[in-house]
Amino acid sequence: MFSQASNFVEGVDKAFLIISGISLVFLIGITFAMILFVVKFNKKRNPVAKNVKESRSLEIVWTVIPTLLVLVMFYYGWAGYAPMRDFPDDAIQVKATGRMWSWSFEYENGKISPTLIVPIDKAVTLNLYSPDVLHSLYIPAFRIKEDLVPGINNKMWFEAGILGEYDILCAEYCGERHSYMLSKVEVLTQEEYDAWYYKVDDNTNAAEAGLKILQVNGCVACHSLDGTRLVGPSFKGLWYSTKTVTTGVVSRQVTADEEYIKESIYNPSKDMVDTYPKVMISYKESINEEQLKQINAYLKSIEK
Numbered sequence: 001m002f003s004q005a006s007n008f009v010e011g012v013d014k015a016f017l018i019i020s021g022i023s024l025v026f027l028i029g030i031t032f033a034m035i036l037f038v039v040k041f042n043k044k045r046n047p048v049a050k051n052v053k054e055s056r057s058l059e060i061v062w063t064v065i066p067t068l069l070v071l072v073m074f075y076y077g078w079a080g081y082a083p084m085r086d087f088p089d090d091a092i093q094v095k096a097t098g099r100m101w102s103w104s105f106e107y108e109n110g111k112i113s114p115t116l117i118v119p120i121d122k123a124v125t126l127n128l129y130s131p132d133v134l135h136s137l138y139i140p141a142f143r144i145k146e147d148l149v150p151g152i153n154n155k156m157w158f159e160a161g162i163l164g165e166y167d168i169l170c171a172e173y174c175g176e177r178h179s180y181m182l183s184k185v186e187v188l189t190q191e192e193y194d195a196w197y198y199k200v201d202d203n204t205n206a207a208e209a210g211l212k213i214l215q216v217n218g219c220v221a222c223h224s225l226d227g228t229r230l231v232g233p234s235f236k237g238l239w240y241s242t243k244t245v246t247t248g249v250v251s252r253q254v255t256a257d258e259e260y261i262k263e264s265i266y267n268p269s270k271d272m273v274d275t276y277p278k279v280m281i282s283y284k285e286s287i288n289e290e291q292l293k294q295i296n297a298y299l300k301s302i303e304k
């Protein structure tokens, strides 16, 4: 138990304050010495230049003191960082996916959420995964940040100590909508967390289920639901509309039917809708045929 947003706040803040404090002392000291020297050694007071002899004791003092200060900074930096790389065995495991341009969090029971939901006073390990480019999962309130590197299994952990909501940001420039790559951590009591974790999602309404799939897979980061032009074409009014696409070098008209939508998700660079950039990756690994049907149900429900 601790009364801070996460178990790393104290160590990181201590290192930050000590380094900032030492820097401040030097800023004031150096500025003061500089002004003093400008006044004391100006040309008016010293018309003839003098040769200044070396001083061994001075050399020793200005070597030993900075060395000690740097070691002090290293010590506190290390003391704050080391526990971040010491992973507890009993932590809740969450797969954190960062993709252009959204986050999703997958739990051990298969539950997927666009926000990170965790219980208070429990260790949580985030197994970081990026299918496309470099991202960095940053939770400022928890004082933690770690890169997501495609092809490398990186991870980070924390234990939250105060109930509430905290920002998640991407801290590695990852393209056009990088600054919109935001999410939240929600720290709940154990009872609230269990209630959320064990709640069986009601997927009887196919359209609602379809919208959820579009959200957790980050589709809505690039395809708006209200007709706004983002990175890709809006979902609004897409269902059975006519699109002009370029297939290879051939321009042709297509109807946005079930087959076209499936192709656009599984093989997005095949038919490029005119004026949109070729940036989408295939979602064949994350969206199955059953989910495609639910997506179609949702698209149909926002036809107009």
Ligand SMILES: [Cu+2]
Pocket (backbone or CB within 6 Å): 098, 099, 134, 135, 136, 170, 171, 172, 173, 174, 178, 181
């Ligand atoms: Cu990013």
